[in-house]
Amino acid sequence: MFANDILKNNQTFAVIGVSPDPEKYSYRIFKRLLKNGYQTYGISPRYENIDGIPIYPDLSSVPAKIEVAVFVVNPKIGATYVTQCQEAGVQYLWMQPGTYDDALIDTLSQSQIPYVLDCILQRCPEK
Known part of the structure; x- marks a missing residue:
């Protein structure tokens, strides 16, 4: 129920690790959130825009x-983004399958930011 409440009660999302490749889950998540009416920002130091939508190098931007x-990033760099989330005052973290390992879960627990370990595409149906 917690994951559904996040979708119901929040409007501003960042997709960390977004890619312009339509075959990648990060792209699908980014587009699904936008299509469903969420204010959605892509985060990636690799790209300036995706389909004409500005992409930001980090959360502070x-x-x-x-x-x-x-x-939607490798667990090895996830801790860096957890720190950015703490600094930016992000309220919830949503970790996609394959984006976390035991070390990152320890970091998440220490961050004291509530988090979800689940596929957002399954919780956020296409509208």
């Missing part, structure tokens, strides 16, 4: 307060 950060 986003011109809005992010409520939910959706992680």
Whole structure:
């Protein structure tokens, strides 16, 4: 129920690790959130825009307060983004399958930011 409440009660999302490749889950998540009416920001130091939508190199560059950060990055760099989320005051972290390991779960627990370990695409049906 917690994951569904996050989707119901929050409007501003960041997709960390977004890619312009339509075959990648990060792209699908980014587009699904946008299509479903969420204010969605892509985070990636590799790209300036995706389909004409600005992409930001890090959370501190986003011109809005992010409520939910959706992680679609390798667990080895996830801790860096957890720190960025703490600094930006992100309220929830949503970790996609394959984006976390035991070390990152320890980091998540220490961050004291509530987190979800689940596929957001299954919780956020296409509208």
